[in-house]
Amino acid sequence: MQQPPPSIFPIFRSRITCAVLTHTYVGDTENSVGELAEAAETDSGTMAREVSRLEQAGVLSSRHVGRTKLVRANQTAPFYGPLRDLVTITLGPAQVLAEELSRLNGVEEAAVFGSWAARMRGEPGPAPVDIDLLVIGRPDRDDLHEATARARSRLAREVNTVVITRARWEANEDGFIRELHSRPQVPVPIPMGDGE
Structure with a gap:
């Protein structure tokens, strides 16, 4: 069951989306899918689907190191700067x-x-x-x-x-x-x- 987003700024899709954006856009850090799942208090499967959705939208990019998928903000996206600022101010x-x-x-x-x-x-x-x-x-x-x-x-x-x-x-x-x-x-x- 999808949990609602925090009411702090309700344009974001869910609590999980908020966690992913916070951990990838604030400070521009790289995280594994497992680390993001732990931060969002969800399972790795749910997080993998969320990461995939955000990658398809161009919000995130990823790379593999061995069997570990590392995820970060897509810094080449035309909306990267404004989205980073929005996430930092509202969620960060x-x-x-x-x-x-x-x-x-x-x-x-x-x-x-x-x-x-x-x-x-x-x-x-x-x-x-x-x-x-x-x-x-x-x-x-x-x-x-x-x-x-x-x-x-x-x-x-x-x-x-x-x-x-x-x-x-x-x-x-x-x-x-x-x-x-x-x-x-x-x-x-x-x-x-x-x-x-």
Whole structure:
């Protein structure tokens, strides 16, 4: 059964399409079909069909290394630049923030919350104007400000950051923290070993 696309920007066909576009167009990375299936929380067969559909449309290109099919954005397509920008702005905040925050020390965990996360998790509502970022840890404030400024430039949206210590987050005692725990979040996938 096809799952509906997130309501963040409903021109995309499905949640799986959104995952493929995010992982291939944001940062221009190359991924195997298996990696894309894992990222989209689907099986390899379903992902292979989606990749094939997007290849036929000229959105993706692929190559084989042994028995592994590697997929990336089709950079020769005439719509490549505009589609990359659209995907980055509408679907890419978590990925863009991960790239920027991975350079920092003291970031233990991060997530997008607020209206953007709610739309990505399927809650109806107006398109978000800005991005709300939760950072758990003790990063240098100046470094964090510079990282979010770079993300803001790439996303063409304001990034509002809340920094909370691990102890305060886990205590979950005040109303604001309880509210954050109860609302939709989209994890920012900071690579292990970075931001420590």
